[in-house]
Amino acid sequence: MVEREVTVTNRAGLHTRPASMIVRRGSQFASDFYIQKDGYEINGKSIIGVMTLAAEQGATLTLLFEGPDEEEAADALEALFADGFGEA
Amino acid sequence: MPHHAAPFRKEALSVAELVTHLRTDVSVGLEVLTPEVDLQANQVTESYLHRPGLALAGFVELYTHQRVQILGNTECAYLRSLDATARRDAVQRVLAFPVPCFILTHGNKAPDGLAELMRESGVALLRTPEPTTEFMALVREFLQDQFALQQAVHGALVDVYGTGLLLMGKPGIGKSEVALDLVERGHRLVADDVVIATRREANLLMGSGTDLVQHFMEVRGLGLVDVRAMFGIRAIRFQKRIELVVNMHLWDADEEYTRLGMVQDMYELLGVSLPMVKIPITPGKNITVICEVVAMNHLLRQYGYDPAEVFADRLRERIQQKQGPLPQRAVEYFEHDFE
Numbered sequence: 533m534v535e536r537e538v539t540v541t542n543r544a545g546l547h548t549r550p551a552s553m554i555v556r557r558g559s560q561f562a563s564d565f566y567i568q569k570d571g572y573e574i575n576g577k578s579i580i581g582v583m584t585l586a587a588e589q590g591a592t593l594t595l596l597f598e599g600p601d602e603e604e605a606a607d608a609l610e611a612l613f614a615d616g617f618g619e620a
Numbered sequence: 621m622p623h624h625a626a627p628f629r630k631e632a633l634s635v636a637e638l639v640t641h642l643r644t645d646v647s648v649g650l651e652v653l654t655p656e657v658d659l660q661a662n663q664v665t666e667s668y669l670h671r672p673g674l675a676l677a678g679f680v681e682l683y684t685h686q687r688v689q690i691l692g693n694t695e696c697a698y699l700r701s702l703d704a705t706a707r708r709d710a711v712q713r714v715l716a717f718p719v720p721c722f723i724l725t726h727g728n729k730a731p732d733g734l735a736e737l738m739r740e741s742g743v744a745l746l747r748t749p750e751p752t753t754e755f756m757a758l759v760r761e762f763l764q765d766q767f768a769l770q771q772a773v774h775g776a777l778v779d780v781y782g783t784g785l786l787l788m789g790k791p792g793i794g795k796s797e798v799a800l801d802l803v804e805r806g807h808r809l810v811a812d813d814v815v816i817a818t819r820r821e822a823n824l825l826m827g828s829g830t831d832l833v834q835h836f837m838e839v840r841g842l843g844l845v846d847v848r849a850m851f852g853i854r855a856i857r858f859q860k861r862i863e864l865v866v867n868m869h870l871w872d873a874d875e876e877y878t879r880l881g882m883v884q885d886m887y888e889l890l891g892v893s894l895p896m897v898k899i900p901i902t903p904g905k906n907i908t909v910i911c912e913v914v915a916m917n918h919l920l921r922q923y924g925y926d927p928a929e930v931f932a933d934r935l936r937e938r939i940q941q942k943q944g945p946l947p948q949r950a951v952e953y954f955e956h957d958f959e
């Protein structure tokens with residue numbers, strides 16, 4: 533199990549486009565992928581789930597990975613958040 | 621066993637929310653006798669209620685001041701029996717504690733000076749015409765639900781023939797597709813992808829969707845589908861007891877699958893054990909029909925008919941009769957209407 537703390541940096545927050553980017557990237561790995569926000573946890577490979585987080589700019593999320601490629605998956609998703617999904 | 625999300629629960633409810641919910645959702649008459657007090661400021665944090673008779677009489681050890689305080693006939697009669705000074709002392713003794721609110725039941729008139737003292741301490745005084753015991757039962761039930769343990773579950777919840785069936789499995793296995801297929805066949809969707817499970821009682825789990833998503837679902841290749849807009853009101857519902865788990869996963873040759881249904885697999889969710897059926901996904905398998913059969917089998921079992929038991933009994937009887945080595949033809953004589 534790998535755990536990473538990330539922050540939503542783009543102004544619009546996790547709206548539909550970033551949410552689908554997260555799901556698409558997460559689904560490329562075999563590992564299970566979960567996201568937590570204030571004790572609420574969803575499956576990171578479910579777009580509806582990611583959207584229910586309704587995470588705003590500045591929100592802190594915990595990413596959890598479990599599986600054979602958990603390290604690679606964690607790095608990939610962390611990079612996606614660090615990049616602000618290519619948005620300002 | 622897959623990773624389990626942590627359960628969560630509501631930490632606090634403001635007195636303002638309590639009043640609104642009791643009026644609208646529980647249909648209880650409730651008037652605020654201290655309109656000057658800010659109802660947002662005081663928080664209820666527990667589902668238990670308390671009648672502060674002993675505390676008013678002077679015994680404040682173990683006083684559960686953090687609970688909603690109920691002033692019934694006894695408490696009111698006691699306060700009225702005191703002279704003005706003693707009454708003031710009694711009320712101030714309980715108001716020295718951080719109390720969320722006081723509720724007069726049975727339409728009791730506030731004993732003289734009570735409302736003023738509450739106002740000065742910034743504690744709300746409410747009144748209901750309901751009898752004490754009935755009112756306490758209603759409020760307790762409401763608060764128990766508000767502070768119940770909850771958990772977000774990745775799955776789809778569908779009402780199949782009145783049975784709350786929770787479809788689970790890895791992302792992409794086809795839960796949404798099966799849910800959609802069930803809806804198409806006349807069953808009702810509660811939620812897809814994110815189901816919020818709430819433990820109402822020790823053995824009772826309720827499921828609902830989230831306020832944001834409601835009856836939207838994502839179908840891979842199609843995008844978002846609004847089941848309510850597309851199929852109408854008959855295709856949805858907002859809450860359903862979770863009674864059964866159908867766990868979908870890819871066929872695994874090493875996995876032992878239930879063949880006769882003599883042993884029931886269980887799935888633990890928020891401390892409640894739910895009967896679980898593990899379904900391997902193989903080509904040509906109609907999961908929707910299997911879900912319907914699973915639900916109907918559950919109903920039969922609920923009403924005391926267990927097909928596996930019935931068949932086992934029949935077999936046992938046959939063995940005891942020692943009727944011979946070969947099974948008999950089911951029809952003894954074929955009459956002329958050849959079907």
